[in-house]
Amino acid sequence: MNEHALILVDIQNDFLPGGALAVPEGDQVIPVANRLMDDFKIIVATQDWHPADHGSFAANHPGKQLYEVSDLNGLPQVLWPVHCVQGTSGAEFAPELEVKRITRVFRKGTDAGIDSYSGLYDNGHRRSTGLAEWLREQGVKRLTVCGLATDYCVKFTALDAVAEGFEVTLHLPASRGVNLSPGDVDAAVEEMRSKGVTIHG
Numbered sequence: 001m002n003e004h005a006l007i008l009v010d011i012q013n014d015f016l017p018g019g020a021l022a023v024p025e026g027d028q029v030i031p032v033a034n035r036l037m038d039d040f041k042i043i044v045a046t047q048d049w050h051p052a053d054h055g056s057f058a059a060n061h062p063g064k065q066l067y068e069v070s071d072l073n074g075l076p077q078v079l080w081p082v083h084c085v086q087g088t089s090g091a092e093f094a095p096e097l098e099v100k101r102i103t104r105v106f107r108k109g110t111d112a113g114i115d116s117y118s119g120l121y122d123n124g125h126r127r128s129t130g131l132a133e134w135l136r137e138q139g140v141k142r143l144t145v146c147g148l149a150t151d152y153c154v155k156f157t158a159l160d161a162v163a164e165g166f167e168v169t170l171h172l173p174a175s176r177g178v179n180l181s182p183g184d185v186d187a188a189v190e191e192m193r194s195k196g197v198t199i200h201g
Contacts, residue, residue, distance in 0.1 A: 005042035005140045007161075008033055009119060009147030009154045009175075011097050012048060014083040014090035021083040023149045025176050030096045032174035033146060037101045042138055044131065045099070046119035046147075046157065048084035049091060049107035056115040057082045067180060073113050075124050078180070084109070106131045118156035120164065132164045142167040144200075146174035151188040162196045172201035 014020040016027050037043055050056070055072045058064055058079035068079050084091040093099050106129045108116035116122040120131050135143070143166045145158045154175050161168045170192055177185030193199050 002041055003139055004040065004142040004144070005044060005135060005138070006036060006040040007119060007143055007145045007147075007157060008043065008045040008097075008102070009145060009157050010046055010048050010084075010149075011094050011147050012084055012090070013092055013094060014048075015148040016094055019083070020081050020090055021178075023176050023178055026148050027094070027096075029147060029174045029176055030094050032171075034096075034098045036144070036146065036171065036174055037098060040144075041103075042135075042140060043101055043103050044119075044135070045093065045102045045105050046129075046131070046153070047091070047093070047105055047107045048109045048116075048153070049086050050084050050109045051112045052082070052085050054085075054109065054112050054115075056080050056109070072115065073124075075114065077115060077123075086110075104134065106134075117153045118160040119153070120157060120160040123156075132161070132166075135166070140166070142169070144169045144171050145197075146171040148176060150175045150177035151180075151184040152178060155188040155192060158192050158197045159195055167198075168196070169198040169200050172199060 015023045058066045059082050070077050114122045158168050179185050
């Protein structure tokens with residue numbers, strides 16, 4: 001089963017109900033993710049890990065509104081609430097997540113000048129996190145991806161993984177979306193399907 005790995009995307013406190021950037025029903029992915037781990041030897045978790053001065057935070061752009069789309073070093077950028085700041089409890093994995101079973105953690109969003117939704121690259125594909133390369137070193141060919149949020153970090157992780165040549169399955173029961181605009185999650189799932197991601201559940 002080594003050739004098939006599980007990717008848990010950003011199951012962190014700030015994305016859970018009560019968190020700084022809460023995903024509706026985000027806590028419901030945790031028991032499903034814990035059960036999924038039984039089927040995999042290689043389990044990777046991505047972790048949003050922002051410096052406090054990150055350019056994606058609305059608070060760092062005086063006069064801008066939350067969720068406004070701005071420009072960050074030449075890329076369109078949704079301005080988010082401050083979330084997953086390095087070393088804060090909000091950036092920690094959900095306490096109920098069975099983190100002892102995680103093989104390797106890849107942090108993203110560490111560069112203040114560019115956001116990183118995908119677990120594989122920043123949003124401009126300027127720098128790799130090393131995840132794709134590490135998976136290939138382990139002999140992994142297939143990935144099951146799940147977590148938070150379906151319409152952002154899960155989607156971009158899945159799409160980048162397909163582009164890197166992996167066979168990718170999205171596990172919907174262990175994923176939840178933000179839905180900033182109604183229909184965002186459905187559109188994200190359709191986009192993934194159209195690019196070759198298998199949709200499970």
